[in-house]
Amino acid sequence: MSFEPQSLDMVRIIAEGLTDAVITVEADPDSDGLRLVHGNAVFFRLTGHSPDALTGRLLTVLEPAEEGLIGDGPSMTQVSLSRADGQRLRLQCQAVPVPGVGNATRWFVIFRDLSETERAMTANRAKSEFLARMSHEIRTPLNAIIGFSEAIRDDLYGVGLADQYGEFAGDIHSSALFLLDLINDILDLSKIEAGKFRLNEDVIDVAPIARAVVRMLRNRADQSGVSVTVEAADNLPWLRADARAVKQILANLLSNALKFTDRGGSVTISLALADDGELDVEVIDTGVGMSVDQIPKALEPFVQLDAPAGGQQVQGTGLGLPLVKSLTELHGGVLTVESGQGIGTTVTATFPATRLVDPDEDAGGNMAEAV
Numbered sequence: 238m239s240f241e242p243q244s245l246d247m248v249r250i251i252a253e254g255l256t257d258a259v260i261t262v263e264a265d266p267d268s269d270g271l272r273l274v275h276g277n278a279v280f281f282r283l284t285g286h287s288p289d290a291l292t293g294r295l296l297t298v299l300e301p302a303e304e305g306l307i308g309d310g311p312s313m314t315q316v317s318l319s320r321a322d323g324q325r326l327r328l329q330c331q332a333v334p335v336p337g338v339g340n341a342t343r344w345f346v347i348f349r350d351l352s353e354t355e356r357a358m359t360a361n362r363a364k365s366e367f368l369a370r371m372s373h374e375i376r377t378p379l380n381a382i383i384g385f386s387e388a389i390r391d392d393l394y395g396v397g398l399a400d401q402y403g404e405f406a407g408d409i410h411s412s413a414l415f416l417l418d419l420i421n422d423i424l425d426l427s428k429i430e431a432g433k434f435r436l437n438e439d440v441i442d443v444a445p446i447a448r449a450v451v452r453m454l455r456n457r458a459d460q461s462g463v464s465v466t467v468e469a470a471d472n473l474p475w476l477r478a479d480a481r482a483v484k485q486i487l488a489n490l491l492s493n494a495l496k497f498t499d500r501g502g503s504v505t506i507s508l509a510l511a512d513d514g515e516l517d518v519e520v521i522d523t524g525v526g527m528s529v530d531q532i533p534k535a536l537e538p539f540v541q542l543d544a545p546a547g548g549q550q551v552q553g554t555g556l557g558l559p560l561v562k563s564l565t566e567l568h569g570g571v572l573t574v575e576s577g578q579g580i581g582t583t584v585t586a587t588f589p590a591t592r593l594v595d596p597d598e599d600a601g602g603n604m605a606e607a608v
Contacts, residue, residue: 255444256279258277258283258349258350259279259280260346261274261275261285261344261346262278262296263344264342268295269323269374270297271295272294272295273292273296274343276291276292276489282402283348283350284298284318284320284321285321285322287492289571291501297569298319303325313330318348323597326350327352328351329348329349329351329559330346333345335489339558357568367446370499370526379416381412382409382412382508385405385412385436386594388463389402389405389406389498404547422556422557426538426560427493429563430529430563436479436482436567437481438455439477439478440475440477440594441475441477441478441482441483442485442596443476443518445518446484446487446602447467447469448467449484450491450506451465451491457492458495458504461498463495463499463501463502463503464502465491465503466503466505467506467507467508468506468565469507469511470504473508473518474596475511475518475593475595476588476592476594479568480569482564482568483562485564485587487518490520490557490584490586491506493557495521495522495526497526497582498522498581499525502522503523504523506518506520507519511587514590514593515588516587516593517587518588519583519585520584521582521584522582522583524581524583525579526576526579526582527574527578528577528578531576535574536558536562536574561586565586568588568589568592570588570589571586572584573585573587
């Protein structure tokens with residue numbers, strides 16, 4: 238039995254209707270290789286090659302070179318595929334021998350992209366880790382709120398300990414604020430990823446916003462024993478931006494810096510024009526710092542870095558830097574991180590020159606307040 242032309246056409250029709258990458262190959266009489274007879278559109282999209290570049294030619298884009306790809310009967314194996322752009326994909330392939338034309342033997346080969354499967358598994362793991370971390374982050378302040386409020390409700394320490402109850406109320410308040418910040422960060426990041434975050438733009442002076450953020454976090458800085466200063470260059474232009482987003486960028490960066498800076502250290506917020514006319518908003522700390530390998534991880538949502546040797550693990554959600562990066566990029570800006578273990582970290586949010594406005598030339602006169 239052999240394939241008639243009509244049967245070959247039917248194979249092509251069936252292959253084109255499949256969502257998997259499918260090829261038909263036959264043994265090349267002049268070599269030990271396989272020659273591509275037909276590939277469906279999914280296969281050529283996967284490889285990045287055009288049909289003309291591969292059809293009728295030796296199939297050299299797969300490794301191992303055909304051995305292990307086919308056998309005397311149905312077989313399943315894994316191969317590496319070289320795309321036209323140089324990228325390599327890991328594929329699972331199932332080959333079934335079929336009668337060919339004349340004495341030739343052909344194989345019908347179906348490919349599945351293991352890279353896609355691995356990406357899906359990685360996404361599932363990230364989701365599971367996120368849920369585990371969020372349950373911990375949410376449960377911790379909730380337990381504090383419940384415990385301290387029950388102590389007040391049940392008059393646990395008796396009459397005359399108003400100071401103790403006032404302390405409990407303060408702990409309840411700070412725990413509630415932590416929960417609110419956590420939920421706001423999750424919602425904002427989700428909106429950005431879904432493309433639903435809308436900038437409410439105004440012309441703003443960044444320096445007063447930076448000073449307002451320092452005032453907001455002053456108690457935390459004082460408790461940590463870390464000094465905080467704002468250095469703003471003279472005659473800075475105004476910035477056309479979302480005032481709330483800029484404040485959130487500064488608050489998250491300062492909060493992160495305070496977390497990872499030891500007592501006696503310092504944090505500086507620097508506002509200056511770069512040589513190319515862009516606005517650099519820098520937060521510089523003298524904290525524990527990160528290794529080069531840790532920086533990309535710190536920019537991933539929900540990732541918490543391990544504490545340095547001998548250091549204490551700092552609790553957090555892993556949302557601060559990813560959210561800052563997303564908010565900066567929404568303004569057409571770029572976030573860069575320079576760090577070294579034991580020497581501190583400098584995070585720079587750079588806003589493009591096209592967003593800068595000369596205060597003397599601003600026709601709108603629409604100045605947003607630093608809240």
